[in-house]
Amino acid sequence: MDPDVGALGQLIDRAHAILILTGAGISTASGIPDFRGPNGIWKTERPVHFDQFLASEKHRRAYWDQKVRAATVFQDAKPNRVHDACVELEQVGKVEVIVTQNIDGLHSDAGTSTDRLVEIHGTAREAACLSCDIRTPIEVHIDSYLRTDNVPICNECGGLVKPATISFGQSLDPVSLDRAQQSAERCDLVVALGSTLGVYPAARIPYAPTSRGVPYAIVNKGETEHDGWPTLTLRIDGDVTLVFPEAVQAALAG
Numbered sequence: 001m002d003p004d005v006g007a008l009g010q011l012i013d014r015a016h017a018i019l020i021l022t023g024a025g026i027s028t029a030s031g032i033p034d035f036r037g038p039n040g041i042w043k044t045e046r047p048v049h050f051d052q053f054l055a056s057e058k059h060r061r062a063y064w065d066q067k068v069r070a071a072t073v074f075q076d077a078k079p080n081r082v083h084d085a086c087v088e089l090e091q092v093g094k095v096e097v098i099v100t101q102n103i104d105g106l107h108s109d110a111g112t113s114t115d116r117l118v119e120i121h122g123t124a125r126e127a128a129c130l131s132c133d134i135r136t137p138i139e140v141h142i143d144s145y146l147r148t149d150n151v152p153i154c155n156e157c158g159g160l161v162k163p164a165t166i167s168f169g170q171s172l173d174p175v176s177l178d179r180a181q182q183s184a185e186r187c188d189l190v191v192a193l194g195s196t197l198g199v200y201p202a203a204r205i206p207y208a209p210t211s212r213g214v215p216y217a218i219v220n221k222g223e224t225e226h227d228g229w230p231t232l233t234l235r236i237d238g239d240v241t242l243v244f245p246e247a248v249q250a251a252l253a254g
Helices: 003-014 024-030 050-055 057-076 081-091 106-110 138-148 174-186 207-211 240-253
Strands: 018-022 095-100 117-119 122-129 135-137 161-165 189-193 216-219 234-236
Touching (some): 003 189, 003 240, 018 081, 106 117, 122 138
Parallel strands (some): 018 095, 018 189, 216 234
Antiparallel strands (some): 122 161
């Protein structure tokens, strides 16, 4: 076994309340392109900002067109070994919380419990009314949009409806952010998986635990913005779908 993988396994073995932060690097192995990477969606498409969505029908239509195209990618995606390893850790009582920057719903598909999951950037599985906050399955609105060519509105109050994801310029859900921050105060290990840790405020979540001496490990292929942190315990540059499951198996076998 690689010494770094063994070291991560030892950290996991000793921990009882792990905060796992996951990013796009774990979703790419399930066939979902990285939005911000070299071949990411935002290299070929211009994102619709939240204020634009609110301001005009033209931008709302452009936004929904993007979501229709993305929906086919999400529908075909399946959880991979990283998602499964997170579930294994939860089953043995080692997970405080999984904070994911991903909107694909794959942690839920793999079996992560709702009370252990914070989808900090929302979910593409649902749509939300911006007026009354009613949540509905995204398929309902995509089907309606394709059938009628009318931008979705809320059936209850007539308000604007958008996928329940955090758009550029839109504030994070305060309840989700509070859950993540409270879990950060309780955890005894932070593990960041498949994230460049460059999107804030999500990337700030590890700060509170490490400032009180909690070990912090990062597994990512390529550089991250936390690589120079003085409180970083372990940094593994490698394929997260190989490294993390092996480390988890080592910890559970130990």
